[in-house]
Amino acid sequence: MTSPSQSPPPLINRTSSLSTVTDAPLPSQQFTSNKPNKLVAAKLHKVLNSSISNDTRIKAALTSLSDIPDLDETDLRQNLRGTIERKEIATNERFMDAFSVVVKQLENLETEMKEMQTSCTQMRGKLDEVAGETAKMIQRTSDYQEQCETNDTRVVIAQRFLDKFTLNEDEIHCLTSSTTPVDNTFFDALAHLQKIHGDCKLLLMTAHQQAGLQIMESMSLYQEAAYEKLYRWTQLESRSSFGGDSIDVSTLMTKALYSLRHKPVLFQTILDELAMARRDAVARAFMAALTRGGRPIELQAHDSLRYIGDMLAWVHQACAGEKEMLESLFNRHSAKTSGKRDHLDYEVVSVTVINDAVVDLLDAAMEGTCRPLKTRMEQVLVLQPSAITSYKVANLIQFYAITMGRLLRKHSSLAKTLYENTDMAYKYFFKTLNAQSQRLLQNVEAPSKDLTVASVVRDMAVQLKEILASYDSSLVMATQATEDLHEFNFGEILDAIVEPLLQMCEASVERFSQVDQHIYMINCIHHIQSTMDTYAFTDAKRQALTEQVGERLGLLATEQCRDLLQQSGLAKIDEALKTKDEKTPLSSLPAMNSHSLAHTLSKLDSFLVMASADVSPQLQRLATSEHCQQIQDKAIHLLLDTYRRISEAVQDPANGYGPDPSAILPRTVEDMEAIFSFAL
Incomplete structure (x- = not known):
């Protein structure tokens, strides 16, 4: 094949092409005219001016011609079209042969496709049937899974129900067997049994009453056996461990008493056992302290106060120790201060029950000291000579x-x-x-x-x-x-x-x-x-004594005032004022006229000159100067009151002392108060 850049083959050139074209008869020659054909001229001009080397289509055509084998140049020049057409027919025949093979294969493929489509249709139908069956199986499987989960839940619930409302074999053996000891394992099993009993009460309040009754009935046998075993152990422990002077309270005994509270009859029986044991133990210890030992209390019998004090001190110490032991035995402190329950408290326990048990046991324990204590104190009290x-x-x-x-x-x-x-x-x-x-x-x-x-x-x-x-x-x-x-x-x-x-x-x-x-x-x-x-507690008595002293001081003050009135000459005038009739003028009384009264009152100045603040010899015998001063002050107040009454009586016109009664009085009341100001 010749590339487009190479020169065309020598069989075909531009001159021959043109001659071929010119030699061919033109259809337009049949219709020649003197007018030029513009369209033909344009095409011819285009062909003549075109460059073959630049026309890719011509190059391609020439290249195709050069590829035809056994092509005669002469034949090519004479019948190029036929040659090409034959070549094309041959090519088409080869193509048809090749394509017929393809067609057969396609037909085979189509047949196979139809068969495959039929198979697919059949398979789709089967798949649809299988899908329907599978959906049913899936639904059934889902139902089975739900049922399985429900059953698993029921199994778990049933297992938990059994765990909650039944005892295992070990627990039953521990509670009912007489060979197993009473230890923490026993109390754990008893706690479980008590919890089952309490939970059954809740079942009776629901729709599961029958189950609750059955469980309670089955557990009652174990419960009775367990309490009987616990009672026998506690009774033996009470007799053996609580009859001595020194007691070590064990936690097992504390738990036993807590558990027996659910059986009041058994609990009270154990309390009676403890009370008897402690009464005898305390009584023996008291008698031993009185009569035996390195320093028996009876040696102090000659000293009443010490003897009774030692006995009471021993009793008090024994009572305090006994109470502490009982509180630890019943764990009362924790029951009072803690709002929580321990593993034995399945019900709300009344603190009053525990307190009563402690106090009852304490009373019973200390009862053994009453008789010897009372007898000895009576002997001491009878022989007391000193107040x-x-x-x-x-x-x-x-x-x-x-x-x-x-x-x-x-x-x-x-x-x-x-x-x-x-x-x-x-x-x-x-x-x-x-x-x-x-x-x-x-x-x-x-x-x-x-x-x-x-x-x-x-x-x-x-x-x-x-x-x-x-x-x-x-x-x-x-x-x-x-x-x-x-x-x-x-x-x-x-x-x-x-x-x-x-x-x-x-x-x-x-x-x-x-x-x-x-x-x-x-x-x-x-x-x-x-x-x-x-001492503040004597206030009432001291107040009563103070009142007695006050009365006697008042009487002494009155006596002192009477002496002062005699010395001052006012006694007669005061007596006349007290004894005369209200309608009788004072001046009309004997020795009470103006002249006699002025003469009597003239002695007052000499009395005032002689008067002093010194205490009289009689009053000096009083133990305190305060009492002396009180008497003197009171007496002077009485004297001034008497002089005030006399002054008012003299100045009263009804008593007939003339137009100038002030001439009779040597001193005014104010003057007298100024003179006795030391006592006011």
Whole structure:
């Protein structure tokens, strides 16, 4: 093949082409005319002016001609078209032969496609059938899966239900077998059993009542066997471990008592066993402390106060220790302070039940000390000669009665014993005071002339002071308002001591003058008051004594004023004013005219000159200058009041002292007040 850039083959050139074209007959020659054909001329001009080397189509045609084999140049020039057409026919025949093969293959392919389409149609039909069956199987499988999941859930629920409402073999064996010990495993199984019992009560409130009844019935047998086993173990433990002096409370015993609370009869039986064991143990320990050991309490029997104090201290210590042991046994502290339940608390437990159990056991345990304690204290109280010792003993017993009352119930045996002994001690104390008072009244001695307090009064004051100090240092005073304790009035003791003493003082000066009696009684009362000043609980008695002193000071002031009136000459005038009739003029009375009255009042100036602020010798026998000053001030006030009444009476026209009554009065009331200003 010749490339387009090469020159055309020598058989064909431009000249031959043109000659060929010109030699061919033209159809247009049949219609020649003198007019030029513009269209032909244009095409001819285009052909003549075109460059063969630049026309790609011509190059392509020439190249195609050069490829034809066995092409004769002469033949080509004569019949180029035929040659080309034959060539084209041959080519087309080869193409047709080749294409017929393709057609046959396509026909075979079409046949196979139809067969395949038929197979696909059949297969599609089968697939549709299979799809329908598969959908049914999938739906059935889904249903089966749901049923399976439901069944699995039911199995889980059933398993959990069984776990929740049934016991396993180990738990049943642990609860019912007599060979297995009572340990934590037992209490865990019992806790599970209790929880099942409690949960069954919830079932009875739902639609599953039948199941709840059946489960409760089946569990009741195990429960009875378990409680019977627990009761026997607790009873043995109570007898063996709680009868000694030293007790180590085990957690198993605590759990046992907590569990037995669900069986009140068994629980109360165990409490009775514990009470009996502890009563005997405490009683033995108390008797041993009294009579045996390195320093038995009985050795202090000669010292009443110490003897009773040691006994009560031992009882108090034993009671406190017993209470602490019982609280730990019942775990009461945690039950009171914690709102949570432990693994044995399946029901809401009343704290009152635990408190009652602790207090009952404590009362029973300490009951063994009542009889020996009461007997020994009675022996000591009967032999007390001294009032101070008797009171200290009574106060000590009362102190421990109050203290023990905080640990025990009010009506417990030990509390009753202590309060009975307290009453008995105070009875003996008041009996001692009465005997002492009788002795004082039988042996009355007159005081000295200076009216100082007698020695017997000072001794009684010392005794009173010791009793006051003993009461003030005790717990009795601080617990007066406690509702669950006996109320104690210390005023009874003060009355029992002070009143007989005052009676004795009055009896000792009954032959003295009134002034001396008042002075001596004021001195004695003041001395008694001085012993009570520092104690607030004696306020009522001190106030009563102060009133007595005030009355006697007033009487002394009146006597002092009477003396001043006599010295000043105002006594007669004051007596006339008090005794005359209201309608009778004062001037009409004997020795009350203007001249006589002026003469009488003239003595007043000489009295005022002699008057001073010094205390009279009688009043100097008073124990305190304060009392002297009070009497003097009161007397001067009475004197000024008397002079004021006389002045008003003289100035009253109804009394007939003329137009100038002021001439009769040597001093005005203001002058008198200025003179006695030291007492105002």
